[in-house]
Amino acid sequence: PRVTIVGAGRVGSTLAQRVAEKNLADVVLLDIIAGMPQGLALDLMEARGIEIHNRQIIGTNNYADTSGSQIVVITAGFPRKPGMSRDDLLKINAKIVVEAAKNAIAHSPNAIFIVVTNPLDVMTYLAWQATGLPRDRIMGMAGVLDSARFETFIALELGVLPADVKAMVLGSHGDLMVPLSRYATVNGIPITELLDAATIERLVERTRNGGAEIVELMHTGGAFFAPASATSVMVESILLNQSRLLPVAAYLQGEYGLEDVVIGVPCRLGCGGIESILELTLTDEEREGLHTSARSVRQNIERSQE
Numbered sequence: 001p002r003v004t005i006v007g008a009g010r011v012g013s014t015l016a017q018r019v020a021e022k023n024l025a026d027v028v029l030l031d032i033i034a035g036m037p038q039g040l041a042l043d044l045m046e047a048r049g050i051e052i053h054n055r056q057i058i059g060t061n062n063y064a065d066t067s068g069s070q071i072v073v074i075t076a077g078f079p080r081k082p083g084m085s086r087d088d089l090l091k092i093n094a095k096i097v098v099e100a101a102k103n104a105i106a107h108s109p110n111a112i113f114i115v116v117t118n119p120l121d122v123m124t125y126l127a128w129q130a131t132g133l134p135r136d137r138i139m140g141m142a143g144v145l146d147s148a149r150f151e152t153f154i155a156l157e158l159g160v161l162p163a164d165v166k167a168m169v170l171g172s173h174g175d176l177m178v179p180l181s182r183y184a185t186v187n188g189i190p191i192t193e194l195l196d197a198a199t200i201e202r203l204v205e206r207t208r209n210g211g212a213e214i215v216e217l218m219h220t221g222g223a224f225f226a227p228a229s230a231t232s233v234m235v236e237s238i239l240l241n242q243s244r245l246l247p248v249a250a251y252l253q254g255e256y257g258l259e260d261v262v263i264g265v266p267c268r269l270g271c272g273g274i275e276s277i278l279e280l281t282l283t284d285e286e287r288e289g290l291h292t293s294a295r296s297v298r299q300n301i302e303r304s305q306e
């Protein structure tokens with residue numbers, strides 16, 4: 001199989017490394033900057049003998065080279081600078097993502113699309129519109145990353161192995177995300193048995209600010225290692241038809257009482273893309289959180305089209 005990654009920046013190039021070195025697929029890395037994706041591809045190819053895999057990595061500035069991809073990941077666009085919100089990136093990234101989505105679908109009409117560019121939920125909606133794809137074949141990555149951050153902070157607090165912590169974060173990728181703390185467990189034991197309410201609230205708050213915390217520390221751009229890992233999990237579940245149940249930004253048609261908006265909900269990901277959306281019973285507060293998220297995404301969809 002072949003995975004195209006549009007945008008060979010920090011998230012895109014790290015994702016290329018993950019996909020190739022996990023031996024999931026050949027990778028086409030595309031960017032507008034001449035020579036840059038070609039150089040990265042050569043560098044990754046030269047690591048193959050050491051990492052022991054035989055995947056092809058092609059760097060290009062030309063969409064014709066992406067043809068016949070099973071998956072297209074869009075990471076093209078600008079990341080945040082300190083003090084910026086994800087929504088500040090709206091107009092500039094909208095143009096880039098719509099163009100990328102149209103070009104990519106023209107050469108890979110059967111591909112499944114994963115959008116990573118921020119503001120995530122709005123960009124996924126715009127890419128869905130631009131490609132005209134059925135909703136099971138286009139989605140955004142945010143929830144897997146936000147959940148991994150929440151799990152990390154829980155693991156750090158309790159001093160346990162991060163892989164033993166399971167949590168899910170729904171809603172939009174931003175301050176309005178909806179971490180489902182009551183469902184978070186350490187190997188099946190609810191964290192509500194292990195931590196007091198004030199501590200859980202502190203970890204939830206840190207999760208909400210997880211992206212900004214890294215932007216403030218780094219000054220130049222944001223996180224990319226964990227975002228690339230999170231995206232590679234989605235790529236893997238699709239390519240290997242694993243049917244993992246993951247929080248994915250999906251186009252909703254009535255689920256959770258929401259329509260014509262993209263928001264993070266639990267989805268089963270397999271070779272067809274989004275194979276089903278799971279509708280959980282939410283508390284009033286969680287449901288209100290999800291609806292507040294959705295209102296903000298919808299406002300930004302409208303703003304992006306002004």
Ligand code: NAI
Nearest residue numbers: 007008009010011031032076077078079116117118141227
């Ligand atoms: P970066 O600046 O390192 O890379 C972006 C790349 O996109 C650059 O190489 C640039 O040349 C390229 N690009 C710009 N316009 C393009 C076009 N029209 N066609 C093809 N390529 C184009 O940024 P980074 O750190 O890789 O982040 C990428 C995006 O992903 C940002 O919008 C960031 O906010 C977002 N992001 C989203 C996350 C999520 O959870 N959904 C997590 C981390 C980042």
